[in-house]
Amino acid sequence: MTINGKSYIVGVYEHPTRKADDKSLPQIHAEVAKGALADAGLGKDDVDGYFCAGDAPGLGGLSMIDYMGLRVRHVDTTETGGSSYVIHVAHAALAIAAGKCNVALITLAGRPRAEGMATGTAPRTPASSTPDAPFEFPFGPTVVNQYAMCAMRHMHEFGTTSAQLAWIKVAASQHAQHNPHAMLRDVVTVEDVVNSPMISDPLRRLDCCVISDGGGAIIVARPEVARSLQRPRVVVRGAGEAVKHQMGGKIDLTYSGAVWSGPAAFAEAGVTPADIKYASIYDSFTITVLITLEDLGFCKKGRGGAFVSDGNLIAGVGKLPFNTDGGGLCNNHPANRGGLTKVVEAVRQLRGEAHPKVQVKNCDVALAHGTGGSLGTRHGSATLIMERE
Amino acid sequence: MSAQERKIPAPPVSPETQPFWDATADGRLMIKKCAGCGQAHYYPRALCPFCGSDRTEWLRASGRGTIYSYSVMRRVPVPYALAYVTLEEGVTMMTNIVDGDLDRIRIGQAVKVVFRPTEGGPPVPMFAPA
Numbered sequence: 169m170t171i172n173g174k175s176y177i178v179g180v181y182e183h184p185t186r187k188a189d190d191k192s193l194p195q196i197h198a199e200v201a202k203g204a205l206a207d208a209g210l211g212k213d214d215v216d217g218y219f220c221a222g223d224a225p226g227l228g229g230l231s232m233i234d235y236m237g238l239r240v241r242h243v244d245t246t247e248t249g250g251s252s253y254v255i256h257v258a259h260a261a262l263a264i265a266a267g268k269c270n271v272a273l274i275t276l277a278g279r280p281r282a283e284g285m286a287t288g289t290a291p292r293t294p295a296s297s298t299p300d301a302p303f304e305f306p307f308g309p310t311v312v313n314q315y316a317m318c319a320m321r322h323m324h325e326f327g328t329t330s331a332q333l334a335w336i337k338v339a340a341s342q343h344a345q346h347n348p349h350a351m352l353r354d355v356v357t358v359e360d361v362v363n364s365p366m367i368s369d370p371l372r373r374l375d376c377c378v379i380s381d382g383g384g385a386i387i388v389a390r391p392e393v394a395r396s397l398q399r400p401r402v403v404v405r406g407a408g409e410a411v412k413h414q415m416g417g418k419i420d421l422t423y424s425g426a427v428w429s430g431p432a433a434f435a436e437a438g439v440t441p442a443d444i445k446y447a448s449i450y451d452s453f454t455i456t457v458l459i460t461l462e463d464l465g466f467c468k469k470g471r472g473g474a475f476v477s478d479g480n481l482i483a484g485v486g487k488l489p490f491n492t493d494g495g496g497l498c499n500n501h502p503a504n505r506g507g508l509t510k511v512v513e514a515v516r517q518l519r520g521e522a523h524p525k526v527q528v529k530n531c532d533v534a535l536a537h538g539t540g541g542s543l544g545t546r547h548g549s550a551t552l553i554m555e556r557e
Numbered sequence: 558m559s560a561q562e563r564k565i566p567a568p569p570v571s572p573e574t575q576p577f578w579d580a581t582a583d584g585r586l587m588i589k590k591c592a593g594c595g596q597a598h599y600y601p602r603a604l605c606p607f608c609g610s611d612r613t614e615w616l617r618a619s620g621r622g623t624i625y626s627y628s629v630m631r632r633v634p635v636p637y638a639l640a641y642v643t644l645e646e647g648v649t650m651m652t653n654i655v656d657g658d659l660d661r662i663r664i665g666q667a668v669k670v671v672f673r674p675t676e677g678g679p680p681v682p683m684f685a686p687a
Contacts, residue, residue, distance in 0.1 A: 289632045296569035302578075303600035304651045306565050306681045308630065313639045316628035324626070324664045368630045368639075416606035417588075417599035417648030419641055421626055545651075 170406075171258065172436055174265035176394035177402045177554065179208025179387030180512040182493075184349050186500060188279045188381040193225045194235045196277035196383045201236060204385035209397045210271060215387075217242035217269030219260055221252035223278050223383075223503040232275065242269040248411070248548025249540025250450065252276075253386065253508035255550040258407030260388040270390050277383030278503020285504075288312045288376055289367065300414075300545065311504075312376060312453070313368040314544025318421040319455040320370055325422055325470065330370055332473030333454040334361035337374050337497050339481035340451065344494025346523040351378045352498040361454075375454040377496035377506065384508040386515075400519040401557040405439070405533075408432025413546040422470075424456075425549030426463035426537060433535075433551035434465075441465045444553075445531045446517040447488055448510035450539040451495040457481075460537055461488075464551065483526040492517065492526035507538030511552065518556040532556045563635045567678020573603050576615055578679035586670045586682045588648055590616045599648035619645045620670035621687065629659045638662055642684050656685035 181203030188196060197220070205211060218240045224232050229245045242263050246255055253276055260272035288311045294301040322328045338358055344350040356374060364374040394401050408429035434440060441464060449457045458472035466488060467475035480486035493499045493513040496506040514534040516522045533555050541547035570578050580587045589601040593610030605613050627640035638654040640662075654662050655671065668684035675681055 289630065293566075297571075299602070300600060302568035302570065302574055306568050306675055307639055307651055307653045307683075308563065308637055309639055309651065310630065313628040313630045317626040317639065317641060320628055320664065321626040366631045368628045368632070370628075414599075414649075417597070417650065419625065419643075419649040421641070 169265060170436055171261035171265055172405050172438070173403055175261040175388050175390055175404050177257065177386060177404065177511070177515050178389045178394050178397055178399060179204040179210065180384070180515045181207050182384040182500065182509055182512050183382040183502070185382050186349065186351050186380045187281045189282045191279070193277055193279060194232060196279070197224060197232050197275045198236050200277060200383045200385035201273055201275050204273070204387045208387045208399060210387060212236070212238065214271045215273045216240050217260060217263055217272035219244045219256040219272060219274040221245065221276070222247045223276055223505055240269070248550065250452070250505035250507045251538030251540030251548040251550040252505070254511060254536055254538035254552050255409050255548065257386060257388055257404065257511060257552055258409065258550070261404045261407065264388065264390045270393055272388040274386040274388070274508065275383065276385070276503060276505060276508040278505065279381040280379055280504055281381045288379070304545065309545070311542065312371055314542045315453045315455055316368040316371045318459065318543045321421040322455065322459065323370060326473065328458065328473040330362050331358050332477050333375055333458060334358040335476045335478070336451070336454040336457045336481065337361045339479065340491055340495045340497040342482050343492045343526050344498030346525040347494050347499055350494040350499040351380055352494070371453055371455070377452050377501045378498065379504070380500050380502055382500055382502035384502065384512050386508065386511055402515050402518045402554050403557050404552070405555050406433045406435070406437030406553045408436070408551045410549045411546065412549065421544060424459050424463050424539060424543055425547060426460050426551065429549040429551040430464040433553050437553035439533055439553060443533050444488070444535045446492070446514060446528045446534040447490050448514045448536040449490050450506050450510060450537055451491060451497045452506065452539065454497070456539055456543060457490070459543065460539065464537065483528055489526070489528050492522050505540070507540065507550065510536040510538055514554060518554055563637050565673055565675040565681060567675040568681060570679065574601060577601055581672055581680045581682060584672055586618045586620050587615045588618050588644065588646055589613045597646050597648050599650045616646070621645050622668055622684065624654065624662065624664055624666045624668060625649050626664060627654055627662050629662070640684070642668055653683045655683045
């Protein structure tokens with residue numbers, strides 16, 4: 169069975185808040201659900217499938233279905249970190265194709281800023297039963313130094329430079345200046361990035377994504393529902409998911425699970441990287457984007473530095489416009505999980521509803537890619553390909 | 558400043574990994590090798606991650622290796638070097654690089670194991686310039 173053509177993304181919503189001192193976590197989940205349903209032109213009672221991940225409070229799906237007063241016949245709480253929501257779209261498409269639900273709701277919410285969470289530079293204490301915990305936690309692995317080891321190795325093997333990585337942030341900032349909700353709207357230069365404070369060698373402050381509160385939601389529906397609505401139709405064409413890890417100690421930090429999720433998604437969609445007019449690429453750090461672009465086949469392994477340079481990711485300038493909302497690097501990284509907003513901006517592009525300054529002309533096929541967990545240890549990779557109908 | 562000044566949290570010890578920590582307390586670094594497929598793996602598991610066999614055996618590593626990658630965390634009170642070190646036996650493990658100038662660490666550098674105390678737990682294997 170294929171999911172190609174079996175379902176549509178009919179509603180998306182990104183919460184405008186970036187610091188939610190005055191809201192509870194379940195409240196943000198419910199607000200984004202309401203926003204996406206309104207965007208689709210559907211009501212709460214149309215939802216018969218619910219998808220959420222580890223950011224949902226309490227017992228996850230159970231707690232949120234209760235809070236929102238939903239009545240569903242399909243629930244999926246697949247947890248692969250920040251890539252979860254890209255996988256949720258694929259799983260919703262599968263469930264719809266199998267007749268398990270008609271209208272799937274996916275929500276994400278978080279308030280790490282309001283809670284004062286030391287997100288990037290402090291080790292997060294794992295549960296003692298976590299199998300890797302004894303062999304990693306004592307050494308102080310954080311989000312940033314794990315990704316930094318990937319960057320260090322990539323530089324060593326392929327000659328990638330900090331200035332090349334900086335171009336990724338430059339492109340994101342060029343886009344974020346047009347997004348009134350973006351946390352960081354100032355345009356930056358390569359010099360700004362490479363002169364920003366070192367966080368963990370070789371990643372500097374401007375190589376790192378923002379920490380923000382907020383969330384988002386996506387509605388996936390079967391074709392009959394999509395055709396009854398008054399919105400531009402975005403069809404799900406293909407998806408791939410993968411988990412890459414330490415391979416029992418045969419560690420190679422130069423590639424990601426996108427080497428598996430990407431080809432699976434392209435094959436199911438029947439397209440190639442050359443067909444992609446716009447790409448949302450998970451950007452926890454600049455290195456995440458560079459490695460992912462190589463692994464998805466937009467350029468050869470090791471050539472990512474050259475590929476992202478000279479504005480090649482900037483809308484209206486380069487060959488592959490990416491993250492035109494400013495991405496996690498400038499706009500929003502709600503709950504430290506950026507996968508959902510990646511899909512949202514891709515849908516905006518396909519509908520022609522991106523900001524006019526960054527809207528890609530004739531944007532008919534788009535890709536969204538999520539990376540969850542850590543490139544430096546174990547992570548989920550999820551690739552989704554969508555087409556404007 | 559060296560990583561010795563950073564407080565090292567104790568590793569949570571389980572029945573599965575107790576022999577590893579008994580060995581570190583005795584100044585030995587152990588890995589696991591599978592009697593079924595012959596491959597060494599890390600971190601150590603009861604069941605081989607390559608072939609699934611439960612015939613995994615503890616093997617003392619030489620303690621010599623080279624740095625596969627590293628990163629010096631700067632935005633903390635005591636900077637420290639997180640690293641992956643590839644052992645002579647072929648497996649790559651997460652660790653810290655200690656006892657040297659953090660600014661002189663290089664990929665490919667030869668290192669040897671040293672053991673550092675933790676807060677209330679067994680010592681953990683770190684690596685110093687060889």
